[in-house]
Amino acid sequence: MSTVVSSADTRRAGAGPREDARAQAAGPKPARLSPGRVGIYAFLIVSALFFLIPLYIMVVTSLKGMPEIRLGHLFNLPSEVTFKPWSDAWLHACTGRDCFGLSPGFMNSVKITIPSVILSILIGSINGYALSFWRYKGANLLFGILLFGAFVPYQVVIYPLIIGFRIMGIYSTLTCIIIVHTIFGMPILTLLYRNFYAGLPIELFKAARVDGAGFWKTFFYVMVPMSVPITIVAVIIQVTGIWNDFLFGIIFSGRPNWPMTVQLNNIVNTTTGVREYNVNMAATILTAAVPLAIYFISGRWFVRGIAAGAVKG
């Protein structure tokens, strides 16, 4: 052990004398990996496996037929690959009495997510813009309240919201769930945009005012074009958050509009007949596909957007 450590030390010393390294070459030849490195990689690989094994089991199981699953060889690759569970999950799996698979849920999630994301980002960015440039009376108080909103447990507001929407007559509709997502997206989005705009030079805003641009023109022509990086962050946060939502979906959207997550839950928990593990696995992967895709596509942009505070014109 001691020889290994000392060899690592000479390495760290940079241009350490080669002779030393060679003298110790009697032991295991030091490759590029120092013991510290090995430890780090080992840890990373183990954690990656920890998270990947369930995914592996899900993928493998979803490609097996039921008879093969019953054999109980959880880790085995499918002896006969079948895509039927996937098409079943998408088109035929039963939730209660309906057997249309996940596809209606997917469509519902799209119908909920797209307008919610657009609306919440639009309002959040306008909020942030107004709060950082138009320092109207009570702006700070409003911002404080909004931030406070980020810490209120959802459970506290759900019932009052239900009553409110009932009275307005839009409870259990698409509109209702879109409004809910928009409201709950407000604190984080306002904070995100306010901090972004607060980092811009106030003179930019003054220049636009001298140029005759009012509240909206300054926003749309000057601020929005500069907001691309932060908007990418906002889109990622909102799409994944809203797509993954279960609680609001089941409460506020109404049965015909239930999002994919709720339908997934119902498919997995349907108790009639045998439990079709392969279909369940396929359905789960399908539901997770959208956030996964977003992360894979935009990971690079996400980091860039987070660092975008430093972007100067």
Next chain:
Amino acid sequence: MASVSIRKLGVSFGSLSVLRDLDLEVAEGEFVVLLGPSGCGKSTLLNAVAGLLDIDDGQVWIGGKNVTWEEPKDRGIGMVFQSYALYPRMTAEGNLTFGLRVAGVAKDEIAKRVARTAELLQIEPLLKRRPAELSGGQRQRVAIGRALVREAGVFLFDEPLSNLDAKLRTELRVELKKLHMTLGSTMIYVTHDQIEALTLADRVAVMHRGVIQQLASPKEIYQRPVNRFVAGFVGSPAMNFVSGELVANSDPVLRTADGTEIRLAGYPFNERPQSGRKVDLGVRPEQIHFDSTAPGATALPLALTLVEPMGADSLLWGSIGDQSVSLRIGPDETHKIGEKVNVHFQPAAASIFDAETGERL
């Protein structure tokens, strides 16, 4: 072209009162520079003229019209900011034309104005570039262009050159002066650089703590500062101050704490000097010479302490009692440090301030 008149202007931020009861008249076509130390309220005054902040008190008139409650765009002003403040997502041309497009100016008129402005500022080759693709000097040119295309009567500059390196600053300073001569527009220019102020201005307004201390031609400001603040702030190297007590004989004399007497014959006192009054005598380094032949020259006994070479000339430091005095000497002159010498200045060209109020006597 338009005149600007600021009347009894008061501006405060919360409980911090920045400008109080401020009056300023700028004539048509005049170039007025607001000069003062950081935080004295120059930008605040300029923003008040532009209409970019709420004022508490007073009025702003531009071109004979009360614009106190007008939006910036309706005041007939163009403004250039210290940080350029170009719209980063628009090309230089887009920056120039944004205001005109917002105002709904006709396309061919816009093209005409852009062409004219671009030619004037020599930025034609830059028009298609984004601000990020421009150098600092080019950005500031575009920013000036954005103010010019508005063809406003009054141009407001808030330290437009302070982000540029020294060489570029000199270049653009000359160009701004030329621009003013070409256009003849009224210009209000904020800076804390006294060279800019003295070279560019028709009149300089020296500000301190939100109050205009003196509003006069650069020459007047330099030669006859109205108070100690102006005297000390303008001029580099700074004016020398020697404090002491007035002795009003037939020839008034300044007696310093260590008993040195400096004759002040020829100084144009505003009022009869009173014996025993504590005063500060202000003499600029270039007004002090070894040569005693100048008419009316008076002697100043100095113990030499230090030479500071400054390139074109050197600064020789000496002391009267415990007070330091500097004078400009040629770069090749040599003097013995520690030596006691007599140097000379003309009281007629000096300044004397009351030690308590700081006012010129």
